[in-house]
Amino acid sequence: FALFVVSCTQDNIDSVIKSYTPEEFDIISGSLDLPEGTFEYKNPELPAHFSSGGFLGSSVTNHGATLGRVLFYDKRMSANNTKSCASCHEQKDGFAEPRALSEGFDGGETRRNSLALGNVRFYYQDRGFFWDERANSVEEQVRQTVSNHIEMGMDLTILPGKFENIDYYEVLFKKAFGTSDITTDKIANALSQFVRSVISSNSTFDQAMVADNKTWNMDGNFSTYTIQENTGKQLYAHHCQSCHGNVVFLGRSNANNGLDVEYDDNGIGELTNNPSKNGFFKVPFVRNIALTGPYMHDGRFETLEEVLDFYSTGIQPHENLHQFLRNPDGTPKRMNFTQEDKDALIAFFHTLTDDEFTKDEKYADPFK
Numbered sequence: 001f002a003l004f005v006v007s008c009t010q011d012n013i014d015s016v017i018k019s020y021t022p023e024e025f026d027i028i029s030g031s032l033d034l035p036e037g038t039f040e041y042k043n044p045e046l047p048a049h050f051s052s053g054g055f056l057g058s059s060v061t062n063h064g065a066t067l068g069r070v071l072f073y074d075k076r077m078s079a080n081n082t083k084s085c086a087s088c089h090e091q092k093d094g095f096a097e098p099r100a101l102s103e104g105f106d107g108g109e110t111r112r113n114s115l116a117l118g119n120v121r122f123y124y125q126d127r128g129f130f131w132d133e134r135a136n137s138v139e140e141q142v143r144q145t146v147s148n149h150i151e152m153g154m155d156l157t158i159l160p161g162k163f164e165n166i167d168y169y170e171v172l173f174k175k176a177f178g179t180s181d182i183t184t185d186k187i188a189n190a191l192s193q194f195v196r197s198v199i200s201s202n203s204t205f206d207q208a209m210v211a212d213n214k215t216w217n218m219d220g221n222f223s224t225y226t227i228q229e230n231t232g233k234q235l236y237a238h239h240c241q242s243c244h245g246n247v248v249f250l251g252r253s254n255a256n257n258g259l260d261v262e263y264d265d266n267g268i269g270e271l272t273n274n275p276s277k278n279g280f281f282k283v284p285f286v287r288n289i290a291l292t293g294p295y296m297h298d299g300r301f302e303t304l305e306e307v308l309d310f311y312s313t314g315i316q317p318h319e320n321l322h323q324f325l326r327n328p329d330g331t332p333k334r335m336n337f338t339q340e341d342k343d344a345l346i347a348f349f350h351t352l353t354d355d356e357f358t359k360d361e362k363y364a365d366p367f368k
Helices: 002-017 022-031 062-073 138-149 166-176 186-197 203-211 227-239 268-270 303-314 337-352
Strands: none
Touching: 022 166, 062 186, 062 337, 138 186, 166 186, 227 337, 303 337
């Protein structure tokens, strides 16, 4: 009986964990630190408060996201093999970058701060990507980033050739798409699958939602929060939620938040040549915000305290300033946060940090 149980248990384990033939895994494991079975990217276990939304776009598969993970960390995605997607979206920093502006493949500096990746299927849904929302899908975002003359500088027509005749890519493309031939569309698709699969769901905030059996709304206090954290949560709900959303889902898509009276970079207005949209930029999400500084489209604020100082006394009277940031007479609001208010808000922001997310192996660099 004992031998029977051991044998059946071993058979079940083998059937669950092995996604490659021994020959395929020998090829993969020579260069990559991937498990014999794929991680669960397609149907991750998420808390109940995530269940009321989410937009996958093109479907995510475990093998597709696995291939995308490898490509995400591969510097051959850039023209001179010096930059990968992960160069500007670092896992330890909530898939953002701790620089105001990123350094491109040839040493040039990008124009804007790198937006954090993660939870795009919940935050962005069918809304535009980049600060000026010029891309309508993750796939389009991937193509534009890789081919950008400053960021990665890659000619998309020759990109597939860089991965041909690499034995582990032959295995990974075949697993993901059924054949080992490599195309730009497949590269963009796989990268998009990985980006869509990157989900943070185990912050202190999420744990508190589960403990109190809360849905997505921000009403009331959390029983597991400190007084200061609950105060910060209430301040966030009153002052920030209307634009930045309820931490699970994003609120407004874009807005002018009065950074300047005259902008050097007009954002969506510049893209669309529409003066009424000057100074409009994508509203970023706040999950893992304590990790994703510096802040704003140009990375002008190093710390969360600087951000709160701006909203407290520094909003500028731009003609396109959003109505939520105006007084009834049209002048910019002065939220006049006290130091106690700022400390409470920052304490709340730190509850949105998901330490497990920043160390999760399934999102990490797979190259040995």
